[in-house]
Structures are given as structure tokens and as C-alpha cells.
Amino acid sequence: MEEQFGVRLEKLKKLEALGLDGYPYRFERTADFAEIIGRYGDRGAEELKQADAGVACAGRIVALRLMGKSVFMHLFDGQERLQVYVRKEMVTERDFAVVGLLDIGDIIGVKGTVFKTRTGELTILVRELAFLAKSYHPLPEKWHGLQDKEMRFRQRYLDLIVNADTREIFRKRSKLIQKLRSFFHERGYVEVETPMMHPIPGGAAARPFVTHHNALDIDLYLRIAPELYLKRLLVGGMEKVFEINRNFRNEGISLMHNPEFTMVEFYELYSDFNDCMDLVERLLLDLSRELLPDGAIRWQERAIPVAPPFPRVKFMEALAAKSGVAQEQLWDEEAVAGHIRGHFPEEPAPPTFGKMLEFLFDRYVEKTLVDPTFVTHYPKAISPLSKASRADARETERFELFIAGMEIANGFSELNDPLEQRRRFEAQVRDRERGDEEAQRVDNGFLLALEHGMGPAAGCGIGIDRLVMLFSGAATIKEVILFPLLRPRE
RNA sequence: GGGCCGUUAGCUCAGCUGGCAGAGCACCGCCCUUUUAAGGCGGGUGCCGUUGGUUCGAAUCCAACACGGCUCACCA
Numbered sequence: 200m201e202e203q204f205g206v207r208l209e210k211l212k213k214l215e216a217l218g219l220d221g222y223p224y225r226f227e228r229t230a231d232f233a234e235i236i237g238r239y240g241d242r243g244a245e246e247l248k249q250a251d252a253g254v255a256c257a258g259r260i261v262a263l264r265l266m267g268k269s270v271f272m273h274l275f276d277g278q279e280r281l282q283v284y285v286r287k288e289m290v291t292e293r294d295f296a297v298v299g300l301l302d303i304g305d306i307i308g309v310k311g312t313v314f315k316t317r318t319g320e321l322t323i324l325v326r327e328l329a330f331l332a333k334s335y336h337p338l339p340e341k342w343h344g345l346q347d348k349e350m351r352f353r354q355r356y357l358d359l360i361v362n363a364d365t366r367e368i369f370r371k372r373s374k375l376i377q378k379l380r381s382f383f384h385e386r387g388y389v390e391v392e393t394p395m396m397h398p399i400p401g402g403a404a405a406r407p408f409v410t411h412h413n414a415l416d417i418d419l420y421l422r423i424a425p426e427l428y429l430k431r432l433l434v435g436g437m438e439k440v441f442e443i444n445r446n447f448r449n450e451g452i453s454l455m456h457n458p459e460f461t462m463v464e465f466y467e468l469y470s471d472f473n474d475c476m477d478l479v480e481r482l483l484l485d486l487s488r489e490l491l492p493d494g495a496i497r498w499q500e501r502a503i504p505v506a507p508p509f510p511r512v513k514f515m516e517a518l519a520a521k522s523g524v525a526q527e528q529l530w531d532e533e534a535v536a537g538h539i540r541g542h543f544p545e546e547p548a549p550p551t552f553g554k555m556l557e558f559l560f561d562r563y564v565e566k567t568l569v570d571p572t573f574v575t576h577y578p579k580a581i582s583p584l585s586k587a588s589r590a591d592a593r594e595t596e597r598f599e600l601f602i603a604g605m606e607i608a609n610g611f612s613e614l615n616d617p618l619e620q621r622r623r624f625e626a627q628v629r630d631r632e633r634g635d636e637e638a639q640r641v642d643n644g645f646l647l648a649l650e651h652g653m654g655p656a657a658g659c660g661i662g663i664d665r666l667v668m669l670f671s672g673a674a675t676i677k678e679v680i681l682f683p684l685l686r687p688r689e
Numbered sequence: 690g691g692g693c694c695g696u697u698a699g700c701u702c703a704g705c706u707g708g709c710a711g712a713g714c715a716c717c718g719c720c721c722u723u724u725u726a727a728g729g730c731g732g733g734u735g736c737c738g739u740u741g742g743u744u745c746g747a748a749u750c751c752a753a754c755a756c757g758g759c760u761c762a763c764c765a
Binding site for chain 2: 262273337344450456637
């Protein structure tokens with residue numbers, strides 16, 4: 200590696216000795232490779248010869264074939280590859296000397312004319328060559344490419360240069376977020392940004408990251424959810440708001456979890472969780488039409504059609520059906536605790552009744568929800584920010600959407616009764632005292648907002664990374680995050 | 690955190706029951722004016738993850754450690 204660096208540094212010095220700037224400031228392009236291919240790719244060899252079309256373009260050398268007085272290269276511009284051909288008699292002596300000092304990985308610009316080789320490949324016959332930047336390191340090996348997962352994530356730029364699949368995932372991610380934005384803008388939602396650093400972490404069940412502000416000398420928490428701030432905005436009269444941003448949860452890393460992840464949360468006054476589920480269905484349908492060629496998610500050799508309306512099944516009904524435990528038994532804390540002791544003796548007992556139900560749901564139900572399914576009416580004990588169900592006060596008007604065994608969305612009719620909200624927070628504090636580290640804390644600032652009156656509203660959060668996984672067929676969340684968290688090296 | 694697997698050249702990997710460190714690509718030198726996994730001739734560039742142990746002798750066997758991967762458990 201140091202040897203490579205030295206060899207290439209020598210070449211740069213030789214280039215400078217030829218009077219070139221090793222790091223020039225700009226290069227005037229007339230087209231990128233996609234445009235050139237689009238414009239000339241279908242033309243015949245003779246037609247191109249007649250046209251004598253001049254172009255100026257630039258890219259990174261990804262293949263280099265020196266053949267004496269004739270040199271072929273493939274350049275890559277971040278999207279497409281294009282061949283260029285340097286012929287000794289067609290360029291200045293200096294330009295040809297420059298070619299001899301090039302390495303795979305270097306960035307150059309060329310001016311020339313478009314033609315087709317004997318084998319019919321669209322190629323640029325170079326008249327003028329501009330050296331633009333040196334690469335001191337070799338690119339990944341050309342046969343096997345870059346397979347080392349760690350290097351793919353740590354040096355994502357190499358992954359992007361070498362692997363078209365990776366580029367495709369992130370183009371898709373960009374497009375998905377763009378569509379998501381326009382979906383909400385079209386419906387009159389206002390995009391907002393709320394704090395990422397919270398004095399009190401809230402809005403979700405999770406352990407936070409802690410940081411410190413020096414001037415104020417206070418600890419702050421990286422947000423685990425924007426929810427409590429977005430609802431303050433509802434109080435302030437912003438009737439429809441959404442935010443696309445990062446959340447941070449101090450938890451493990453897995454195929455589906457990265458400590459920082461992107462969510463869209465959206466809230467709308469005067470609607471309830473049924474309206475919200477309708478909206479989520481509409482959103483997923485629109486996104487699938489834009490991003491999935493056949494309207495179906497590809498997951499583990501399976502095609503999962505995105506075809507609303509999605510089935511809606513109540514949490515306790517689903518849990519009873521999959522666990523074989525009668526619904527009324529599931530409401531009995533002793534019976535549930537006994538079931539867990541009997542069936543999952545190896546596992547640590549969940550600290551609270553709510554956590555026990557969640558535990559069983561994760562074991563029995565979650566993985567079975569492959570086709571898009573709304574699970575509704577979560578127990579109140581694990582839904583401290585949701586309005587109670589109109590039908591059963593033990594339950595709430597909350598839903599989660601599952602696809603491919605993954606939780607994708609979580610929404611509810613927002614609890615707007617400040618006195619009830621305070622009681623719910625206090626219940627959470629008791630849970631915390633019983634060992635539930637993810638239980639929420641009392642947020643008096645939020646309660647003060649609710650005390651000023653918040654209209655009925657529904658809100659929902661959707662995990663963008665997981666959505667991108669589904670829409671791109673990625674097997675792990677690391678594949679859809681440009682720089683996933685890894686243990687630092689050295 | 691538990692279980693399984695791995696670590697040999699810049700990359701991808703061979704290296705058997707212990708006996709001189711290997712291949713392809715990359716790289717370096719030379720030749721080559723339509724090549725494309727270009728080709729031809731020549732060149733091996735190495736702390737065999739680390740530290741101990743067994744042995745006349747260890748890349749190879751044993752132990753511990755480090756790093757990485759897969760997987761299970763938890764959080765969206």
C-alpha cells in the first residue's frame with residue numbers, strides 16, 4: 200500500500216515536471232456519459248463518422264489498456280462508464296506522455312469525437328486530454344470487485360464506484376424521500392424541523408444517548424422521537440406538520456436496527472387513527488407505484504404485493520390467535536407471567552405487564568406478518584401517548600403497520616387530555632422504577648402545551664430506512680444507510 | 690452478550706496427516722496503433738492476526754487474546 204502510494208506520487212511529480220497542474224481547478228464538460236450514450240448510443244458507426252460530434256467529458260479511470268501507440272480506457276462518472284481511445288498520432292506529444300503516467304483511479308477530462316469501434320462500442324477518440332486528479336490508492340480488484348462488507352461500509356465511496364447495486368439503492372432512497380415530501384406537501388402539510396437535542400427524552404420507548412452542553416452546563420439527550428415537539432406545533436395551530444429526520448436510540452445493532460435512523464413523523468388535526476391508516480395506505484400505494492416496477496416488494500424470494508386496503512387486526516386478537524392463549528387470559532397479568540415462565544424459561548422476565556404482552560407479540564406474531572398488515576388497539580400500558588379506545592378502555596386507538604415481519608409504521612389517535620396524559624406519564628415513571636429503562640419520563644413542558652388545548656389529532660411515524668429496504672430488496676439496514684455505525688478502527 | 694466460522698501478497702483465495710511461502714488479478718520493467726477479464730516476455734512485493742506452548746522443525750497441532758463475519762436474543 201505504501202509502495203503504491205510512492206509509485207503514484209512519483210508519477211504525479213513527473214506530470215508536474217511536464218508542466219501540468221497536479222490539481223487543476225475546473226474542467227468544462229459539454230455532457231455527462233449518460234447524455235452521450237443517450238444521444239449517440241443508437242447511431243451507426245458510419246453515421247457517427249459523418250456527424251463528427253465533438254464532446255468534452257470527465258470521469259475516473261476504471262480500466263486502462265496500454266497498447267504501445269494506442270491506449271484504451273474506461274471512464275466512470277458516478278453513473279455510467281464510457282470508453283475513451285487515445286491514439287498517439289492524434290494527440291500532442293505531451294498529452295501522450297501524460298497517458299503513460301496515468302493509473303486506474305485517476306480522474307481525467309477528455310475532449311474528442313464520438314465514434315464506434317470495430318466491436319461496436321461507443322467510444323471517444325481523444326484529441327485533448329486534461330489531467331484532473333491523482334489517486335494514490337488502487338481501486339478494488341477488477342474480477343471480484345469489492346465484497347468485503349466492512350470495507351464497503353467504511354469506505355462507502357469505493358462501494359459506490361464499484362457496485363452499481365449500491366448506487367441504485369441510494370438513488371432509490373433519494374427518490375423515495377423526494378416522493379414522500381411531495382406526498383405531504385401536496386396535502387397541505389408543512390415540513391418542520393424540531394430539536395435533535397432534548398432536555399427530556401420522550402415520544403418513544405427507548406434508551407437515549409446523552410451529551411452535554413458546556414455553556415449551559417446541562418446534559419442533553421439526542422432525541423429518540425420528535426413526537427412531543429410536533430404536537431406542541433399542533434397546539435400552536437400548525438394543523439398539518441411533518442418532519443423527516445434522524446432519531447437516535449441507544450440500542451443494539453442488527454439487520455433491522457441502526458442506532459441512528461431516519462423517520463418521517465406526520466400529524467394532522469381533526470383526524471383519528473382510522474384516517475391515519477387510510478393515509479398510510481395511500482402513501483405506500485403511491486410510493487410503490489413510483490418505485491416498484493410491478494407494484495410488489497421483493498423479499499426473500501417472495502413478492503409481497505402492496506395492495507390496499509391492508510388487513511386490520513386487533514393486537515390482542517392477533518396475539519390470542521398466534522399464541523393459543525385465550526384473550527381474557529391475556530388480560531390477566533398472573534396468567535401471562537406464568538405463560539412466559541413456562542414457555543420461555545431461558546429468557547429474562549419482562550419487568551412490567553405491558554412489556555410482557557409486547558414480549559409475547561414479538562415472539563408469536565411479528566414475524567408472521569409478511570403481507571402488509573395493520574395491528575390495531577395496542578394495550579394502554581405500552582401506549583402512553585395514545586387515546587384510549589372508544590370501545591375498550593384497556594386498549595388504545597393505536598396501530599402499527601407490519602410488512603415482511605418488520606414494524607414499518609406506528610401511529611395513533613393522539614392523547615390530548617392533559618390530565619390523562621399526566622397520569623400516563625406517572626404510570627411510566629412507576630414502570631421505570633420497576634426496571635423498565637425504556638419507560639418515558641414526565642415532560643412538563645409538553646403537558647403545559649396540552650393544557651392550552653390541542654384539538655383531536657392523529658399522528659404517525661414511518662421508518663424510512665426500513666421502507667427503503669423493502670423497496671430496494673436490501674437484506675439489511677446497513678445496505679440502505681450510507682455510513683452505518685461500525686466499531687471505529689485503530 | 691451467547692453459539693458457529695474465519696484471519697496467508699495490495700485484492701480473491703490455495704497451501705493435505707508438521708519438512709524451502711503459492712496461484713490469478715493488481716503492481717514494477719520491456720514490446721505492442723480498434724482493445725475490452727487485451728495480449729506477449731521478465732520480476733514475488735509476505736510479521737502466514739498477536740502472544741505463548743508442543744516439536745529437531747509450526748502457516749499447519751494446542752491454548753489464550755485481538756479483529757472480522759454469520760447467527761440468536763433486545764430496541765423501529
